[in-house]
Amino acid sequence: MEKIVICTVCPIGCNITVREENNELIIAGNQCKRGLTFATDEYLHPVRILTTTVKVHGGDQILVPVRSAEPLPKELLFSAMELIRELVVDAPVNRGDVLVNNILDTGIDIVATGEIKC
Amino acid sequence: MQKITCDVLVIGAGPAGLAASIAAKQEGAEKVLIVERDESIGGILQQCIHPGFGLSYFEEELTGPEYYARFADKALELGVEVLLNTMVLDIGDTGVVCMSSKDGLSIIEAGSVVLAMGCRERTRFQLTIPGSRPSGVFTAGTAQRLMNRENAMVGRRVVILGSGDIGMIMARRITLEGAEVIAVVELNDYLAGLTRNKVQCLDDFEIPLLMKHTVTDIKGKKRVESVTVCEVDAENIPIPETAVEYPCDTLLLSVGLIPENELTHKAEIEISPITNGPVVNQYMQTSREDVFACGNVVHVNDLVDNVSLESERAGQCAAKYALGRLKKAEDVIQVQPGRNVRYICPQEIVNSGDGGEINLYFRVTSPEEKVRILVKTGDKVIVQKRALRVNPGEMEHIRFDAKEITSPDLTVEVMKEAI
Numbered sequence: 061m062e063k064i065v066i067c068t069v070c071p072i073g074c075n076i077t078v079r080e081e082n083n084e085l086i087i088a089g090n091q092c093k094r095g096l097t098f099a100t101d102e103y104l105h106p107v108r109i110l111t112t113t114v115k116v117h118g119g120d121q122i123l124v125p126v127r128s129a130e131p132l133p134k135e136l137l138f139s140a141m142e143l144i145r146e147l148v149v150d151a152p153v154n155r156g157d158v159l160v161n162n163i164l165d166t167g168i169d170i171v172a173t174g175e176i177k178c
Numbered sequence: 179m180q181k182i183t184c185d186v187l188v189i190g191a192g193p194a195g196l197a198a199s200i201a202a203k204q205e206g207a208e209k210v211l212i213v214e215r216d217e218s219i220g221g222i223l224q225q226c227i228h229p230g231f232g233l234s235y236f237e238e239e240l241t242g243p244e245y246y247a248r249f250a251d252k253a254l255e256l257g258v259e260v261l262l263n264t265m266v267l268d269i270g271d272t273g274v275v276c277m278s279s280k281d282g283l284s285i286i287e288a289g290s291v292v293l294a295m296g297c298r299e300r301t302r303f304q305l306t307i308p309g310s311r312p313s314g315v316f317t318a319g320t321a322q323r324l325m326n327r328e329n330a331m332v333g334r335r336v337v338i339l340g341s342g343d344i345g346m347i348m349a350r351r352i353t354l355e356g357a358e359v360i361a362v363v364e365l366n367d368y369l370a371g372l373t374r375n376k377v378q379c380l381d382d383f384e385i386p387l388l389m390k391h392t393v394t395d396i397k398g399k400k401r402v403e404s405v406t407v408c409e410v411d412a413e414n415i416p417i418p419e420t421a422v423e424y425p426c427d428t429l430l431l432s433v434g435l436i437p438e439n440e441l442t443h444k445a446e447i448e449i450s451p452i453t454n455g456p457v458v459n460q461y462m463q464t465s466r467e468d469v470f471a472c473g474n475v476v477h478v479n480d481l482v483d484n485v486s487l488e489s490e491r492a493g494q495c496a497a498k499y500a501l502g503r504l505k506k507a508e509d510v511i512q513v514q515p516g517r518n519v520r521y522i523c524p525q526e527i528v529n530s531g532d533g534g535e536i537n538l539y540f541r542v543t544s545p546e547e548k549v550r551i552l553v554k555t556g557d558k559v560i561v562q563k564r565a566l567r568v569n570p571g572e573m574e575h576i577r578f579d580a581k582e583i584t585s586p587d588l589t590v591e592v593m594k595e596a597i
Contacts, residue, residue, distance in 0.1 A: 066381075068374035070233070072566060091566070108378065109229040111241055112354060113326055122329050125227035125243050134382065141354050155247060173227065174243040 065102045069094045078103040107131035111173070112144055114159055119151030119176035126159055129169045136164055144170060151178045180284040184209040184259075185500040186493070187274055187288035189266050189441070192221020194473025195294035196249035197486040198493030202292070203256040205497035210258045211286070213276055215265040220246040221296060222319070223482065225326045228347050230374070235483040245482060269445040269469065289500025292492050293442060293456065293464070293471035297435040297478055299344075302396075305433060307339075309396030312403070318344040318432035325351060333428025337405050338362045339393045343371035343480065345432020350379035360424050361386045363393060363407055365414055368545045370432070370571050372480055392416060396429060405429050435478045445469065452521040453477040459526040460536050460580070461504065462492035470496040477523045477539070480573055484539065505530050511583065516554075516591025518542050520570065527588065533581035540575070540590055542568045548595040551576055556585030568592060 067074040067090065076089040076099040087099050101107065109131050113123040132140060140163050149159055153176040160170035185207040188195045191214035202210045218224065223231070226242030233239055236248070253260075264278040273285040299317040316324070316332055322344060324330040334357045338345045341364040349359045362380060367390050369376055380387050388407065394416050395406035404425045408416035437455040448457045448465035455476040456464040462472050472492035473485045498504040509529045513522045522540040538553070545568065552562045553576055561578040568574060576590070 066373060066377045068377050073373035073377075074566075108382070109239065110354075111227045111229055112351075113227060113329070115329065121327065123327060125241060125326065127227075127229065127241050127244075137354065141356075145355075155244070173241045174224075175247075 063103055065099045067095045067098050069098050106134040108134050108137060110137055110140055110170075112141060114144060114170075114172075115148045116153060116176050117148050117150050118178060119153065120178070121176050124149070124153045124159075124172050124176045125174045126170050127173050128163070129171050132163070132166060132168055136166065139164055140170075151176045180281055182211070182284055182286045183288070184211040184286065185289045186210045186292060186496050187286055187290070188212045188292040188294055188493070189274075190214060190221065190294035190296060190473075190475075191216070191219035191260055191262075192294060192296050192473065193223055193246055193249065193482050194296065194475070194485050194489040194492075195221070195292070196246065196253050197489035198292045198294055198470075198472055198496065199258040200249060200253050200256060201490040201493030202497040202500075203253075203258055205494045205501075207289075207497035207500055210497075211288075212253075212258060212260045213264050213266055213274075213286070214260060214262050217263055219250050219260060219262070225319075225323045226347075227326050228351070231482055233483065234481065235486050242482075249486070266441060269441055289468070290496040291469045292489075292496045293469060293475050294473050294489065294492075295438045295441065295475045297437045297474040300431070300434045300436060302431060305339075305431070307393055307396060309405075310398055312396070312398035312401050314398065314402035314428045315396065316428070316430055318342065318348045318430045321348050321428075321430050322351070325355070331355060331357065332430070333357060333402075333426070335360060335426040336428040336430060337393070337407070337424055337426050338430045338432060340364065340431060340433035341370045341376070341387065342432035342434065343375050345430060346371050346375040346379040348430055348432070349385050350383060353383045353385065359383075359385045360426055361388050361407070363388045363391045365390070365392045365410060368569060368571065370434075372572060373569075393429065394421065395423075397423075402427050402429055435474065437475045437478065439475060442471070442475070450521070450525060453523060455523075457526065458524045459510065459528050460491075460524050460534070461495035461498075461528065462488065462524065463495060463499070463504075467506075468499060470499070477521065479539075480571065484573065484575070487537075488539070511586055511588050513538060514587065514589045515540070516552075516589040518544060518546060518549075518568075518592040519590050522590050527580060527583065529580060529583055533579050535577060536580050537575055537577045538590060539573055541570055541573055542592055543570065545569045546592065546594065550593045550595050552589075552591050552593060553578055554587075554589045554591070555583050556587050558584065564595065565592075
């Protein structure tokens with residue numbers, strides 16, 4: 061199987077070809093080491109940082125922006141969204157507060173990226 | 179009327195204004211004041227909840243709120259003062275006039291001024307898309323604000339016109355929130371935004387991207403009911419036989435940004451007809467020597483990391499000017515765009531003879547592969563670098579030392595690499 065991965069590590073955007081031969085990955089088209097890691101991960105197990113918002117009760121704003129502290133497996137993004145959408149937290153919220161612990165048993169937390177005062 | 183004095187006055191508390199104010203303080207300006215018309219600081223980054231910021235500046239991937247918070251914290255720690263809910267009305271010769279509903283009119287006397295007002299979006303009316311005027315037509319940034327700050331969903335079936343970054347980012351956001359993005363429609367044969375946004379926002383969710391297409395009609399009485407999409411010919415004229423009507427309830431526009439220069443115009447500061455922002459030299463100094471400018475008010479950037487760097491230079495030089503330490507601009511060289519270069523910023527270089535690093539940002543006119551970027555003084559090449567790919571949607575830059583300049587002719591050109 062061959063897959064073309066467009067590298068998103070930097071703005072150059074190399075088109076990297078990943079091919080599997082005898083249980084080995086053959087990677088071509090990357091211009092740097094970071095591209096090699098990116099293409100390998102993207103081929104074997106793509107992950108993405110998830111960002112969205114969480115409703116806030118009693119704050120100076122009604123939404124707080126959040127992110128997954130680490131990238132989540134790509135196939136879990138929609139399930140994670142379903143959980144986060146139901147959540148309402150109380151103000152105040154500080155940047156870095158963990159709003160969902162270990163989402164979907166990934167070991168990754170959903171943390172606030174903004175601050176909400178009462 | 180209230181009278182305020184300061185060393186450096188910064189207009190706008192977005193990423194540009196924050197970085198400029200920090201640099202001004204660090205350069206030794208005692209009183210640095212930011213005037214901001216919004217009720218909070220951070221500018222547009224407050225609604226840019228997505229990641230992708232800081233990869234070059236901090237070498238880590240941050241979201242918009244995290245990125246501006248680092249600058250906001252630093253600015254406040256250094257003692258930068260901020261006037262919120264206050265709108266600058268005029269940059270006069272005797273002072274800057276501003277207005278707030280709490281304090282009324284104020285006049286600010288400043289040693290120097292930094293313009294950091296950012297930009298705004300082009301709208302349906304600037305594109306003159308025919309059709310009725312139902313609700314459901316939004317600029318991508320308005321939709322972003324509604325969804326990310328006001329908890330309002332913009333629609334259930336969405337067409338996006340323009341492959342600008344905000345449009346692609348909203349395509350992902352809308353999809354994650356459970357609505358359907360039917361297509362992103364782009365007039366040109368190249369992407370307006372960054373490749374990584376196409377990959378992570380469109381390809382990841384299998385959202386179709388229709389290149390060389392445009393919206394030719396909007397139908398609907400109260401709410402958008404459909405839009406018509408046509409393929410365009412080589413001159414970007416729609417081909418009527420290719421029309422397809424897509425039933426939808428929402429049309430988002432991500433079709434370009436306009437630097438917000440009403441104050442600059444009014445102050446009779448020279449404006450470039452290409453960037454629509456003030457003409458600046460390497461100090462980010464405008465044609466009025468006590469006024470500096472940085473960020474999207476000068477030219478629309480694709481990465482905030484570049485804005486921060488450029489704004490630090492503006493803030494530093496504005497402080498130097500206020501403290502009487504900036505050399506007067508005497509021998510000024512115009513940087514000329516050569517082959518496949520649309521514009522260069524800064525447009526001018528003050529040649530003081532003592533050198534100093536020059537970092538020229540520029541955009542190409544059309545996409546090209548395997549090129550060599552050259553800076554020439556007269557016929558002599560000062561610096562060159564190779565690029566695998568250049569694209570009008572992705573800003574390029576090249577650095578050299580001002581000492582290398584030996585001729586009044588300075589050109590940047592992009593040449594096809596000889597094979």
